[in-house]
Amino acid sequence: MKPLARATGGSVSTLLIMITSAAAGDTPMSYLESAGARAAPVTPLIWGLIYLSAAVVIVITLLVIVGSLKRRTTDAWLPGQRSDVERGGSGVLRWVYSGLIATTITLAAFVAWTMSTLAAIRSPDQAEQFTVHVVGHQWWWEVRYIGSSPSQSFTTANEIRIPSGRPIRLRLSSADVIHSFWVPALSGKTDLIPGRTNETWLEANRTGDFRGQCAEFCGQQHALMALRVVSLPGDEFAKWWAQQLKPAPGDTGASETVRNGRELFVAKCGICHTVRGTLAGGKIGPDLSHLMSRETLAANTIPNTRAGLSAWISAPQQIKPKNKMPNVELSSEELHAIRTFLYTLQ
Secondary structure (H helix, E strand, O other), X not given: OHHHHHHHHHHHHHHHHHHHHHHHHHOOOOOOOOOOOOOOOHHHHHHHHHHHHHHHHHHHHHHHHHHHHOOOXXXXXXXXXXXXXXXXXXXXXXXXXXXXXXXXHHHHHHHHHHXXXXXXXXXXXXXXXXXXXXXXXXXXXXXXXXXXXXXXXXXXEOEEEEEOOOOEEEEEEXXXXXXXXXEOOOEEEEEEOEOOOEEEEEOOOOOEEXXXXXXXXXXXXXXXXXXXXXXXXHHHHHHHHHHHOOOOOOOOOOOHHHHHHHHHHHHHOOOOOEOOOOOOEOOOOOEOOOHHHOOEEOOOOEEOOHHHHHHHHHOHHHHOOOOOOOOOOOOHHHHHHHHHHHOOOO
């Protein structure tokens, strides 16, 4: 039985490592690897629980096999016959006591480990550099950067850019239903609850692009409510922040198509969207002041390309049904003009 146990345990362990390694490497939201100070203490705890669960399955499986194969030393029971558990030489109660003791010690150790992990991620080691207020909507993310003054603050959507190696404070609230903010490589889940503001923090210890997701079912397009956290070197982040503070380009030097596109955008889209530097000041949809600095559209649903932008403007309900952006009737010339204007919002 010992060779069987070693073979079974080795095979299961190898299979577990293969599965978890593939999951960590091939999925954009793996929680088995961390890239930030807030997620780093959690990852060893997750791996510990995985190995503990695997060990429990292996031990119980082996015990079931041993019990099934072991020859009975007593005659078969007759109908209605009882077999009392005795404190004598059968050893049954010793197994029960041993199991209870091992379980209690293991659970107590993991409770202590969990509590120490929660204490470690409660606050960052250094003061947060700035605050980002994230507001959940059905089904997109409003991202408000709070600067030292109103003139240094701005709003964007669906993408959070942060400086590498510096923690930031997150304020989380909801405009409609309960959402949940989750970027597994950088932070655990934190709910966005209507009428309440929750706070957390995150930090990336390297540059990169980290995918996030709403982790609380919030309606028909919940699965398409994703976000991106982009970690940049400090100097690149400072340049990006300065660029975000600029208004839209004026008409000086703009082509006739761009000027027409601006007028059409204000008339047909400005009631819902804001573009700083124009008369468009809507608050229902995302702020588009620097739309072309983003990599995706519709909360990470489609790439922000010429084709993707055209499809989203002309038929948003086909791409993301039940979202609050209506299908606006536009001619091909109007669509081209609006898209050309939006392409100037770098």
